[in-house]
Amino acid sequence: MNTTAINGALFVQMIRNGAAYLYEYRTVVNDLNVFPIPDGDTGDNMYMTIDAGASQFHDEAPSSLDDAAKTAARGMLFGARGNSGVILSRIFFGIAESFSGKEEATATDLSAAFQNGVKEAYGAVSVPVEGTILTVLKDASAYAAERLSPSSTLESYFNDFSAELQRSLDRTPELLAVLKEAGVVDSGGAGLLYIIEGMKNALSGIFASGSRNEPQKEAETDFSLFTExxxxxxxxxxxxxxxxxxxxxxxxxxxxxxxxxxxxxxxxxxxxxxxxxxxxxxxxxxxxxxxxxxxxxxxxxxxxxxxxxxxxxxxxxxENRFAAPLRAKKGKKKRYGVVAVAAGEGIKSTFTSLGCDAVVDGGQSMNPSAQDLLHAFEDINAETIFVFPNNGNVILTAQQAAKLCESAEVRVIPTHTIGEGYAAISIMDTEEPDAEKLAEELAQAVANVVTGQISRAVRDTEKDGVKVVKDDFIGFSDGRILVDFPDRTAATLALAESLSAGDYDILLLICGEAVDEAETKALYDALSEKYKSTEIIMIDGGQPVFDYILVLE
Amino acid sequence: MLVLFTDTDCDVTPKIAEEYGYNLISMPYSIEGKTTYPYVDFKKFDDHAFYDVLRSGTIPNTSAVSSEVYLSYFEPVFAAGNDILYVHFSRAMSASFDAMDQAVAELKEKYPAREFYSIDTKHISIGCLYTVRLVGDLYKSGMSAREIVETATKEVDHVALYFFADDLRFFKHSGRVSGLAGIMGTLLGIRPIIYIGDDGKMVSIGKEKGRKKAIENLLSRMETLGDSVADHRILVAHTDCPDLAAEVIAEIRTRFGKDIDIELSPVNPTIGSHCGPNCIGLCFHATHR
Missing domain, CATH: 3.30.70 (Alpha-Beta Plaits)
Structure with a gap:
């Protein structure tokens, strides 16, 4: 079959099929995890992002490609989760931009659109890293563009595109040492591969199985929710x-x-x-x-x-699930609002007690969408909102949500860990009238904190010179594995030693959902005995994945 | 003859009272409905045991004393034909002094020839103890009541007291510190720095992360505000953290002179009910508060 042009309806089918393919393989993508802990979520994040675009279309079939692409891109911008999700949404935003005013697109138009997608995706990150989804997208777009000829069809374009995408994906470990060390290819690039596969197959009428490829049906409305x-x-x-x-x-x-x-x-x-x-x-x-x-x-x-x-x-x-009360915005605006992202009831209530107006659920392996954050921003009646992502994989989403927010000036303080968020929020001086100065102070507080984390290893590996054994407890900080022990308490004590806990004034020990009181009490006593001049504060964080988070300040 | 009075909120123990001949008015606190009058209901204050009860989560209440209580302390003195000088904790912090005024007015009618002098230290704890000792010394030197009041009242404005809070639940319950609005209940190592202003009220004027930084904050205030501190009394108060207090004392000696006298005082239980355990306070002579 030789398709010469994509119209709006076909584009929607392609997006849906891309989402459906990724859905089938999302756990494969999740497992392409650099770190040997159970936090792989790239597949889920990318799927939820593209699905937020695909689910914009109910039963309507937009004939205009422009309309379809813009609507899908808008859905993805709002639904973006995790760094790969944000980049994916920006790829489709770039594509939609290129399709602006077009009823349909040829292979040449599509090539131009993907190249604009590359440009937009690179613009989404402040320091683009090669060996990631960015590289494979760039390589595939360039290769397919080079091979364009007057006889090219959409199928031939996509064949070239996906062939190079696969080759480029296989090269990612050569470009990024962490991938090579972990023996994996880039997860975001792999996610893109499945999406492109789905889009290509939609051209030939090959659809992924399952209802996910069907148009979203309107759910039954429960009118009893709105009474007399x-x-x-x-x-x-x-x-x-x-x-x-x-x-x-x-x-x-x-x-x-x-x-x-x-x-x-x-x-x-x-x-x-x-x-x-x-x-x-x-x-x-x-x-x-x-x-x-x-x-x-x-x-x-x-x-x-x-x-x-x-x-x-x-x-x-x-939109209905996250609708913000309209009247919340009435009344006098306060100077500052604070939004933090955190998982675990204890940590969430700690952040609330530190003065956060909203704590958005999320963190490792459950990243919030731009929309989730946006709704939190819109609920707060403040001139300037400071947002603390508290996770490296939420920072881009927060920046995207900040751009989408119209109700307040939103400043993202790029906190990578719960510890950095604690350090910043706890010293926040809400009396400071100058938001710029306050942002500097917060960034300074972040620079002075060290966070260590303990989690269970999900596979045997060797990383950063540490031999990691499956089911052992590993301690790591700033992306480096520092210790591996079969015993959790031993691992935590070794991590504290490796981070020179005795040199700090405060050691905040945040206990996860997997540990019990007897264990934490013994650990607290051991740490207190060992680091007499360090003030040790223990919190029942209740967070998943990380059994202990050590914050040193 | 002039009879001296002070109260237990000034960190005055029976032993200190005895040094100068003070009569000691006991200021009560209550835990779960049981009211305790310090040095009336017990002889020796076991500060460690008291603050351990607070550490377990109990927040005591304190209450003002009634005019009857003041009458019971003052009337026998007037009846015997003596005058009174009362050095007390900050009037701005307790309704007790309305009761005192009432008692004194009543007694003045009954004993018109008698004199009642008072010195508002505009402080609590060691901030008062500084002035209590000063007044005691002046009294011993044979100074008249009027001269003592004049001298001590001038000095009151130069007595600085800075301390940090460890667990804000106590101060929040107390409701006597302003400026805490931006600081929430769970402190997680954040220590509000509190001082007592010229009006005798507690004000939070900043916060520090960790005890070391909080102590440094107090010491640097002593360095910048202090006025020939080594020639005056220096007092360190603590709510059951003697090791930390010892560190502070060592550091003061390093900075202000290795041989200087520093008085270490456990905070009395009634004021301690408002502070909670693990607070450190520093009192010194200053250009201003």
Whole structure:
């Protein structure tokens, strides 16, 4: 079969099939983990990201490629989780940008789109690292572009693309020492390989099995959730397609920016874009009627959807699940808001007690989406919000959410660990009027802290000169494995020694969900005995994956 | 004759009282409904046992003394034809002094010839003890009541007391420290630095991470605010952390002179009820508070 052009409907099928292929292989991708601990989540993160794009389309089949690509990209930008997820969302954002104004795309158009995707993806990270998803995307795009000819079809383009993608993926261990040491290829690159495979197969009508490839069905709505006495706390999710009409407005000079400003004045979570004479609008409001009447002065509706956001769907409509109360934003804004990302009830309540306005659930192997963070930002009525990702794989997502946020100035303090987050938040001076100065102080606090972690090894390996035995407890800090012991307490004591715990004023010992009180008590006593001049503070963090987190300051 | 009074909130023990001839007014605290009057209900204060009870999670309450209590202390003195000089803890921190005023007004009607002098140390704990000892010395030197009051009241503004909190639950329960709004209950090694201002009220003026930095904060305030500190009394208070207090004393001697006298004082249980265990306080002579 020789497909010469992709239209909107085919593009949606390709995205869905890409998501479905990745879903099938996501655990394979998860297992491509550099660190021998149970925290591999690249496959899950990338799947949830692309699925957030695919699930934007219910039963509608957008004919315009521009509309389809933009809608999918928007879904992915908001749904992005983890570094690979953020990069994936930016690839599709770049593709959508390139498809702007196009009803359909040829192989040449697709090649240009992927190259724009490369550019956008590299722009997403401050220091691009080669040997990752970025490299394999760049190599595959360049190779497929070189081999383009007037006789190229979409199939031939994708064949070239995926062949080079596989070869480039196999080369990643040569570019990135940590991959070679762990004996794996890059997980993000592998995730991309499955997505491209799915997209390519959609062209030939080969679809992955399972219902994930079907259009999302509307879930049954439970009307009992909004009773005679319910308050309209969340407003209405209002979406429509409006055909601008010559009789009503000057279509060519229709001022979209002013229109978006109007929507923001009567609602929030506004997304509006136009495709030719079609205006697509998404807004949360308490009075949809006002917005509809206003819209009708410019044209007529092609399609309308209004949902009461209190009625939670069991379907994939995340907007309803995470809808922010509209009225939270009324009243006086405070100067600063604080959002932290953390897993474990104890750690979450600790951050709350340190003054966080919101603690978003997440951390190792359960990264929050940009949308999750965005909703936390929107719930806080503050001028400037400081966000502490507390995990290296959440920082990009937080930066993406910061860019998407319109209700406040959001500053990401790039904390890589719970310990760094604690160090920064606990010294935060909310009386400081200058946000820039405060950000500097917080960054300084982060620089002065050392975090060590204990987790169980999931495979035999040798890393950083330490022989790791499966099921042993390994202690590591700053990406380096320092100790391996069959006994957890011994590993923790050795880690503390290796990090020179005695040189610090404070040792915060955060105990995970896997350890019991007798064990932590014995460990606390041993540490207190050994490091007499160090103040040891123990917290029941309840976090998964890391049995102990040692924070030294 | 002039009879001296002070109270147990000033960290005055019966032994110190006896040195100068002070009468000691006992300020009560209560744990689970049981009220205790220091040095009335016990002879010797076992600070370690007391603060261990607080460490186990108990937060005691304190209460003001009534005018009847003051009458019972003061009336026999007036009846015997003597005058009173009362050196007390900060008036701004307790309703006890309204009761005292009432008692004194009543007694003045009954004994119009008698004089009642008072010195508000505008402090608690060792911040008061500084002035209690000063007044005691002046009294022993034969100074008149008016002269003592004048001299001591001037000195009060130059007595600085800085301390750090270890567990904010006690201060939050007490509600007597301002400026703590931004600091939450779980401290996790964060130590608010608190001082007592010219108005005799506790104010949080910063925070430090870890005991070492908190101690350094207190010492650096002593260096910048101190006024010929080595020639005046220096007092260190602790709520059952004598090792830490010993470190502070050693450090003061390193910085201000190896032979200087420093008085170490366990904080009395009533004031300790507001502080909780593991606090360190430092009192010295300063250009201002």
């Amino acid at each position: 006495d319910s308050e309209l706390l969340y407003g209405y999710c209002t979406e429509f397609l409006l055909r601008l009409q010559n009789a009503k407005t000057d279509i060519e000079h229709f001022d979209l920016d002013s229109y978006i400003a109007y929507l923001n004045s009567v609602g929030d979570s506004v997304v509006a874009f136009r495709n030719g004479s079609v205006l697509k609008v998404h807004v949360h409001t308490e009075k949809p009627g006002d917005i509809l009447n206003n819209a009708q002065q410019y044209g007529e509706f092609l399609k309308l959807k209004i949902e009461n956001m209190t009625l939670q769907h069991s379907g994939a409509n995340i």
